[in-house]
Amino acid sequence: MNRTFGGPAIYLDRSDINTDEIIPARYLTEVTKDALKPYLLEDLTLEGFDPQGEPLQQAGVIITRKNFGCGSSREHAPWALEVNGIYTVIAEGYARIFRQNMFNCGMLAIEMPASDIDRLFALQQQGGVEISIDLVAQKLTAKAGEKEENFQFPLTPFDKALVEAGGWVEFADARY
């Protein structure tokens, strides 16, 4: 799968952002991923965040806090990100099902310690933050103006294999 990870970051400064906030249940009657596109994060109330705003429209990466994607098993949540061109989330931690759904779709749910997440948040003061990702070296670079910060991130061999295979269906079909 040829997919570019990284891009302009949008910051969601809260823990426990749940799947209902990422994509409300009223849109679960859709049977295509594309139909979810206008509704990403529609119910998230967070100071300074506008679900219709330009920062979200342009974002390729979400940076957030703890336990992102808790709640429902709905894969509509990662799909809503996917159809909006957001293939990477960076957080202190995830709910298990959401995290697995991300990798199952061949997307990246990067987990980093609180101190690294704090550094990423601090960079926001410099203006627009651009993330680039080296999957092989498991290296992440965040650039804002003249400032640049580098991070290492962990990925299990399984996570990596899923991203490389383009998701779990491809991996499982080739192997089982």
Added chain:
Amino acid sequence: MGQTIAQKIFAAHLRDEPFDGTYVLDLDRVLCHEITTPVAIADLEWRGKDRVFDPSKIKAVIDHVTPAKDSKTAIQGKILREWAGRHEIPDFFDVGQNGVCHVLFPEKGFIRPGYTVIMGDSHTCTHGAFGAFAAGVGTTDLEVGILKGVCAFRKPASILVNISGQLQDQVVSKDVILNVIKQLGVNGATDHVIEFRGPVVDAMSMDARMTLTNMAIEAGGTCGICWPDQVTVDYLWPFISEEYASKEAALADFSKWHSDPDAEYDRVLDIDVTDLEPQVTYDYKPDCVKTAREMKDAPIDQVYIGTCTNGRLEDLQQAAEVLKGRKLAPGVRGILSPASPKIFREAMDQGILAIFMEAGFCITNPTCGACLGMSNGVLAPGEACAATSNRNFQGRMGQGGMVHLMSPATAAASGIKGVVTDPRDI
């Protein structure tokens, strides 16, 4: 080193360990409903892989929006219905036979101790009440489950929740689990199995145990699990009597799914429930829990009794005991959704439905309904609902609405008073 029940189930189902710490398990059950399965079906078709690994191990139901409310939900039902027909899936439940998945499937005897179960629904953890490893998954995991009969998991680390003491009158398993979630926090059990044990769990019915395990996900847990025992055998006996010579033989067999005495846990939470009071959530996270008396006077516009958490017969009986001879407060709407046709029928035969109707409740067909604001019973902005469901996220039952999670008895008492009320104060 001894093993936990989850480790034993993993060992018995291990198909592959492609990488260290990644366990691909054979599945005994792949459960499906009409919200998360149609996309999996469409993708399998698109990939030219419209197959199922074993139709007898796949069970499907239309339950979230049923009967269909509009063209989109009609299409979702149609996709699932036609797929079940095409693959000759014998256990498919449609209008007239359908009920809330996590209530209907156990009631049909589909879940057994030691089984591995997945479903594209986060509350699949409910089925752990039978001593099964049951996990909610997304559509891609479901798709691979349908096609190949496998699912990948991480190492099943466990948290032991040991529940002792004596529950007071009107204090039930819903109060216990809300208190457990309060103590663990909404991500306190992430990537863990919560093993519920102790004399209080031993004394619980299967209905009550399913309420416990149902909400394991609200603490982030992969699965909530109870040891299979005599209660489990008695519940399953109509379905297993041909497989075992006697109930004693079944019990002896099931006991292989008990954790070893020297099994290791990441954390042990000891709870004495003797002084536990009826619990109610007050905010938009299920770990925001206070006692009903602390929440006293919080206004209620709607009461909702039903769902995979508390739509079982025992739940309806508990609510009916409070409602008997009483009426909902003026301006309070009541909705009862018995969670399966069997429960509906039994509640009717026992006069429970009449009690609800006389109290002023509207009774709907078995469905997930109001719980996630997809079909009936949606709240208007600014309204609050006393709900026996499992999730109180912002907007869950309708944009701008507030959901207070509580037991059936507490919900009934709150409906009568029009404000959150401890059922012991009625």
